[in-house]
Amino acid sequence: MPPDKGLASSHHHGFKMNKTLMMIALTCNATGQEHLPILFIGMYECPQCFNKNYGFQLGYQYCFNSKAWMDRKIFQKGLIRWNNELREKQHKVLFLLDNFKGHEIPPEGVSNINVVFFLPNLTPYVQPLDAGIIRTSKAGYCR
Template sequence: HGEAGSVDLTAVEAEKMRLKAILANYAPKDIFNFDETSFFPLAPPDRGLATQQMSGKKKDKFRITIGLACNADGSEKLPLLFIGKSAKPRCFRGRTPKALGFDYYNNKKAWMTMVIFEE
């Protein structure tokens, strides 16, 4: 996003070395990586095939945050994590997220929070 040129590469290399030294004290099975992404299932496409200008539609901001985690050697994958706005989504049809094979949390904006991350 235009900031890559201002990165101090010496500092980056120093941090990489520091992190490698810390991680050397742990087995790969004990090192986990977590990442999250947002899914906007109701959002209209960004592009279209129309050749003429058409009236716009306000973008739907309904979102689901998805979290994925596994350990460094791939021997353990944590259950998918979904964060939505609804406390009891109808799509669960009375079943628990655990019974469906994933973890589910909810909050007003469907965002990852420190409390959710720590659980």
């Protein structure tokens, strides 16, 4: 006799859907030699898998919101942090982004990052991290 409750990854009568979401943000230069730490965005401030710890205590860059999506607040916080690191190293970079509405430059601006947005219809064709980098990164973290 099957249990009357459980978790399932697809819909089955009498079982709850697994609604765990986690988004990752990958950022690297054109050669892949330099990259930012992976940013994890989840739905909860302290997920069960963190064993009552916060992401920074475990060495992760972790943010959260109710939908586990990148939003303006998370993007701006990360961009300002990166700009401060670049300023200390006296580096300047060109940052290419799609036109997602959450990719909004902070009002105070960023001194060491020149942000250029792709045209709206160009995004599906210019995805440099789609060249196996995303799949490889996911495989490494899913183990």
